[in-house]
Amino acid sequence: MNAAPPHLLLVEDNPMDVELTLQAFKRRKLTNHIDIARDGEEALAWIPRWEAGEPWPAVILLDLKLPKVSGLEVLRALKAHPDLRRLPVVVLTTSADNQDVRSAYALGVNSYIVKPVDFDKFVDVAAHIELYWTVLNAPPV
Amino acid sequence: MSNSAAKRPAGWELWWGWAVVAGVLLVGVLLFGLHARQTAQTRQSLMLMRELREARLDLAKGYLHLSQAGEPGGPYTAEQGQVLLHQALNGFESSLVRGEVLLDPLAAVEGLRTRLDNWPRMSRPTPADMVEFRSAFHAVEKAADAADAELQAGLRRQTARNRLEFIIAATVAMAVLLVAGGLVFQLQKNAVRQARERRTSDDRLRGLLGDMMEGCQLHDRDYRYLYLNEAAARNGRRRREELLGRTVFECYPGFEQSALFAAMKLCMEQRTARRIEEEFVFPDGKSAWFELNIEPAPEGIFIHSIEVTERHRAEAELRESRERFARAFRTSPVPQALGRLSDHALIEVNDAFLQLFGWPRELVIGRTPLELGLVAPEELTRVREELAGREQLENFQLEVRSRIGQLRTVSLGLARIELQGVPHAIVTLFDITERRRAEQAVAELNQNLEKIVAQRTAELQSKNRELETFTYSVSHDLKAPLRGIDGYSRLLLEEHAAQLDTEGMRFLQAVRNASVQMGQLIDDLLAYSQLERRSLRPGRLRLSAVLGPLQAVLAPEIAQRGVDLRVNVPDIEVLADPDGLAQVLRNLLDNALKFTRDVRPPVIEIGGRGENGAFTLWVRDNGIGFDMKFTDRIFDIFQRLHRVEEYPGTGIGLAIVRKAMERMGGKVRAESAPGRGATFYLELPTP
Numbered sequence: 115m116n117a118a119p120p121h122l123l124l125v126e127d128n129p130m131d132v133e134l135t136l137q138a139f140k141r142r143k144l145t146n147h148i149d150i151a152r153d154g155e156e157a158l159a160w161i162p163r164w165e166a167g168e169p170w171p172a173v174i175l176l177d178l179k180l181p182k183v184s185g186l187e188v189l190r191a192l193k194a195h196p197d198l199r200r201l202p203v204v205v206l207t208t209s210a211d212n213q214d215v216r217s218a219y220a221l222g223v224n225s226y227i228v229k230p231v232d233f234d235k236f237v238d239v240a241a242h243i244e245l246y247w248t249v250l251n252a253p254p255v
Numbered sequence: 256m257s258n259s260a261a262k263r264p265a266g267w268e269l270w271w272g273w274a275v276v277a278g279v280l281l282v283g284v285l286l287f288g289l290h291a292r293q294t295a296q297t298r299q300s301l302m303l304m305r306e307l308r309e310a311r312l313d314l315a316k317g318y319l320h321l322s323q324a325g326e327p328g329g330p331y332t333a334e335q336g337q338v339l340l341h342q343a344l345n346g347f348e349s350s351l352v353r354g355e356v357l358l359d360p361l362a363a364v365e366g367l368r369t370r371l372d373n374w375p376r377m378s379r380p381t382p383a384d385m386v387e388f389r390s391a392f393h394a395v396e397k398a399a400d401a402a403d404a405e406l407q408a409g410l411r412r413q414t415a416r417n418r419l420e421f422i423i424a425a426t427v428a429m430a431v432l433l434v435a436g437g438l439v440f441q442l443q444k445n446a447v448r449q450a451r452e453r454r455t456s457d458d459r460l461r462g463l464l465g466d467m468m469e470g471c472q473l474h475d476r477d478y479r480y481l482y483l484n485e486a487a488a489r490n491g492r493r494r495r496e497e498l499l500g501r502t503v504f505e506c507y508p509g510f511e512q513s514a515l516f517a518a519m520k521l522c523m524e525q526r527t528a529r530r531i532e533e534e535f536v537f538p539d540g541k542s543a544w545f546e547l548n549i550e551p552a553p554e555g556i557f558i559h560s561i562e563v564t565e566r567h568r569a570e571a572e573l574r575e576s577r578e579r580f581a582r583a584f585r586t587s588p589v590p591q592a593l594g595r596l597s598d599h600a601l602i603e604v605n606d607a608f609l610q611l612f613g614w615p616r617e618l619v620i621g622r623t624p625l626e627l628g629l630v631a632p633e634e635l636t637r638v639r640e641e642l643a644g645r646e647q648l649e650n651f652q653l654e655v656r657s658r659i660g661q662l663r664t665v666s667l668g669l670a671r672i673e674l675q676g677v678p679h680a681i682v683t684l685f686d687i688t689e690r691r692r693a694e695q696a697v698a699e700l701n702q703n704l705e706k707i708v709a710q711r712t713a714e715l716q717s718k719n720r721e722l723e724t725f726t727y728s729v730s731h732d733l734k735a736p737l738r739g740i741d742g743y744s745r746l747l748l749e750e751h752a753a754q755l756d757t758e759g760m761r762f763l764q765a766v767r768n769a770s771v772q773m774g775q776l777i778d779d780l781l782a783y784s785q786l787e788r789r790s791l792r793p794g795r796l797r798l799s800a801v802l803g804p805l806q807a808v809l810a811p812e813i814a815q816r817g818v819d820l821r822v823n824v825p826d827i828e829v830l831a832d833p834d835g836l837a838q839v840l841r842n843l844l845d846n847a848l849k850f851t852r853d854v855r856p857p858v859i860e861i862g863g864r865g866e867n868g869a870f871t872l873w874v875r876d877n878g879i880g881f882d883m884k885f886t887d888r889i890f891d892i893f894q895r896l897h898r899v900e901e902y903p904g905t906g907i908g909l910a911i912v913r914k915a916m917e918r919m920g921g922k923v924r925a926e927s928a929p930g931r932g933a934t935f936y937l938e939l940p941t942p
Contacts, residue, residue: 128735128739130735130736130738130739130742130743131735131738131739134738134739134742134743137742137746138742179732208734208735208738210781212789229734229738230738231734231737231738231741231770231771231774232741232771232774233738233741233742233745233746234745236738236742
């Protein structure tokens with residue numbers, strides 16, 4: 115285990131959402147480093163780097179509606195990977211559509227969270243994520 | 256023994272009787288004749304003898320005359336004596352000739368005649384003459400004696416012969432008569448016995464005939480009723496006494512014109528039995544049918560009669576009925592045929608059948624459908640296989656061919672029937688060619704239609720997917736900027752409050768309120784559109800499984816507001832979709848909470864009652880209520896009864912309730928009055 119606090123990967127195309135997410139985590143005084151992937155392709159680009167030995171994020175926060183490659187495709191690629199499928203993925207999306215929820219869980223997502231419109235609630239969500247995935251959860255490696 | 260055989264001896268016997276009588280008479284006549292002949296012969300012989308003796312007397316008298324002639328005082332003259340003697344001699348001679356005397360006294364007669372002729376006339380005979388004459392005379396006398404003796408002897412002989420003949424003839428006749436008489440007697444005895452026997456059996460027969468159901472009558476040769484039994488009288492529509500002894504012509508005027516009489520006459524004349532079945536018209540115009548056996552009888556004719564009017568009527572009715580059915584069969588508009596099952600030969604077909612196939616009747620009858628090419632061999636095999644072990648076929652479709660090769664589709668009905676023990680089939684055909692054609696057209700149309708429907712459905716589905724994608728985009732893309740508005744305004748409010756004056760703060764708050772309102776609107780719209788897309792599957796659902804979580808979710812707000820929530824619902828099962836029912840109840844409770852905002856204390860009651868296979872669940876509040884004139888409008892989408900600033904809302908909540916209830920097969924209605932609270936009733940089906 116690395117001595118540095120575990121970082122997170124946020125896959126999100128909407129800059130407003132990226133900033134608000136970062137703000138929400140900042141509110142929780144989260145010190146973990148957050149990497150940003152602005153679309154599905156960028157997210158997938160991380161895979162060779164992790165395979166090459168770069169440290170894995172504690173959790174990947176994945177939006178579903180992404181340009182180029184959709185969030186579900188990214189999820190499928192990760193969960194089909196022999197090693198990386200152990201990496202926790204939390205879908206963080208606006209869509210509460212049942213079809214999306216079912217598909218995500220069928221692909222092996224670890225959690226599915228609908229982004230609340232209310233910023234206060236969003237801050238709560240960020241807190242939960244931080245607490246659960248970076249503190250309480252025992253990482254896979 | 257038959258009648259005619261019994262009668263023959265009687266005829267013979269009669270004949271024999273007459274023959275015997277004739278024989279007796281003949282014998283009598285013969286004997287009488289014989290006797291007469293014998294008597295005549297005897298009388299003739301006696302007469303000859305008397306003539307001869309009288310001739311001798313005359314001779315003697317003449318001789319005396321002659322010999323004494325010339326003597327004075329004598330009464331005779333010589334001439335007289337001569338004449339007398341001549342006469343006597345002639346008589347004597349003729350007697351001899353007649354007497355066929357065998358001796359020859361004629362010579363003596365001639366001698367005497369010569370002497371007599373030579374007798375000297377008118378003079379005295381000489382003594383020599385006298386002597387000569389005397390001796391001649393004596394010769395004649397001797398001859399006469401001899402002739403007499405001969406005659407006598409002949410008479411004696413004749414008498415003796417006659418007696419013998421008569422005795423023999425009489426004996427023979429007697430013998431013959433005895434034999435014949437005995438024979439006749441015997442025959443007569445037999446005849447008498449037979450007659451007696453016949454009389455006895457006749458009596459018995461008559462008794463029997465009298466009791467018979469069939470009529471028996473005996474007519475003499477003048478067609479007079481000699482005998483008839485009761486049945487015959489009944490047949491004749493008369494009493495026996497009216498008929499007996501009278502002729503048929505007297506009893507039935509116009510009888511001689513009837514066919515019955517013609518038959519009787521033929522039998523009477525030709526003496527042959529006949530059997531006829533005839534209708535007889537009585538003088539009163541009524542008629543009846545009789546079966547008659549007419550036989551010759553010794554007395555005339557014998558008629559045995561049975562009335563068959565009823566049978567005739569039945570037969571006529573049967574005939575008519577047959578004709579009716581035959582005509583019905585023939586003229587039925589439905590093609591029908593009767594065929595033998597053993598060789599499939601067509602026995603009878605009707606006009607419609609011929610019309611269907613275009614064959615003339617004379618070519619069809621007796622031939623098979625295969626020979627006529629009405630049906631292909633494989634089609635016939637199909638029928639046979641279908642019929643195997645069954646009594647009938649119904650609506651069996653097959654293809655048939657007319658004479659000119661036109662193919663038709665028919666629906667075949669077939670029933671087995673036995674005619675005189677031979678298995679047959681009655682076949683009915685319905686020409687369904689047109690119907691089939693129409694059906695095919697409909698099927699094609701249907702297929703096309705299905706194709707069109709499938710195409711449209713696919714289009715619709717694709718449109719639906721587009722809509723879903725659109726909805727998804729709406730939810731995602733509209734909410735993302737909203738979240739930005741909310742998030743940034745929040746950040747502004749918390750971290751840059753120092754730079755804002757009071758008015759700026761108020762504006763910012765308005766922006767935040769608007770964004771919340773918009774978020775709510777988007778959520779409700781999504782929920783409503785999801786209800787449209789989603790299929791709600793009503794299943795067995797325990798009410799507590801829905802109410803429990805709902806109460807838990809709402810608990811904080813209820814506690815905070817101090818709402819008196821009374822739940823009084825029997826924990827039973829209803830038929831509902833869990834998500835759908837949860838959404839409905841959630842919206843109703845949200846409503847109840849919202850509109851009891853200004854009531855103290857707010858009371859919300861959840862109740863339920865099952866009846867008639869349905870369950871009614873209600874949510875009652877003591878809030879502001881509404882006017883019942885709006886009761887329909889409140890369930891329409893975007894319909895609101897209050898301004899947003901009074902009671903915030905999207906106008907979608909109750910529309911969702913109604914839509915969800917409809918999708919689950921239930922109903923919703925509301926009862927309320929302004930200021931008196933509102934009750935929403937949900938009717939749900941139960942398992």
